[in-house]
Structure formats: structure tokens, C-alpha cells
Amino acid sequence: MEEILAVHSMLHLIFHRNKNQHRRTKWWKWLSILKRATLDFARSGVKSHLATHVIPRCYLAFSTVVADNQFSTLGIVLLAVLARLSKITGISHQKMEPVTKSKMTGTKEDLGERVRRIDNAPLAPVKISHSDPKVSKGSKERPVEKSTDGVSKTTSKKKKKNAIDDLFSGLF
Secondary structure, X not given: OHHHHHHHHHHHHHHHHHHHHHOOXXXXXXXXXXXXXXXXXXXXXXXXXXXXXXXXXXXXXXHHHHHOHHHHHHHHHHHHHHHHHHHHHOOOOXXXXXXXXXXXXXXXXXXXXXXXXXXXXXXXXXXXXXXXXXXXXXXXXXXXXXXXXXXXXXXXXXXXXXXXXXXXXXXO
């Protein structure tokens, strides 16, 4: 019982700290439901609703938070609290009925249509013309200079390359 109340306390703190920022997101509803269901379970001890509906749907909702890279640490904490709750209550993934989107809507999920690539089509090479003064404006070459021995040479200032340049260097 104390462990259930400790999980509820963690959920309450997460809820209180993040409610202004995340209260309009889709997964927030499931955090609210989980918080209430945990307190109800601590009071009554009935876990059938928790095992069949709340925990599987919370798992799906919190997984989307992990997939969103912006709040992935919050999602990992939510999944850890959910795992702790399922361990305490003895709810395992074998006992849970998997909830899929098609079961929630009552329709068969559309898997799409496979599209095949035509390998026979020749690829046209992309040519870039540097004759346009606006395009060649970005080049860092200096004008031709005469050296003391009469031979002309061109000096160029090397541009620093970064990771983006390395990614796109094979295109030109």
C-alpha cells in the first residue's frame, strides 16, 4: 500500500510541475487518468480496470512522449513510473489486453499500399552553371596577382567546411 502511495505521489508531483506546459497535449489526459486510477487502487484494491484499460493506454501515450525528442526525458520518467506501478501491482504484459488504435476506433487499420520503384528510368544529372554573377558571387577567389618572377598566380581563401557541407558534398 505504501509503495502505491509513493507512485501516486510521484505522479502527483510530475502532474503539478508540468500542468501549465503540457495540459493541452494528448498524453496528458492519460497521466491524469493514471494518477486518479492509482489513488483509487490504493483505496479500493481493485485492479481490473487498471490492468485492462489504463496501463496499456498510458504505455502507448507515454511512448509518444519518448518518441518526441523534445520531452524524451519526461517520457522516460513516465514509463519508469508506469513500470514500477505494474511491478507493484503484479500486472504483467501477458495479463494486459493489448490496446491498438483499430480496437479503439472499431475499424480495421489501413496498412497502405506498397509502391515499387522503377529501376529502368535513367537519372538525369543535375548541372549547375556558375556563369551567373549572382551564383559565382559566393566564391572566395582573389584576382590574379603578378609575382616578382613574372609568373601569374591565383590565390584563393579556403572556406571552412562544416558537417552540413560534408553531407551535401557528393551532390555537386
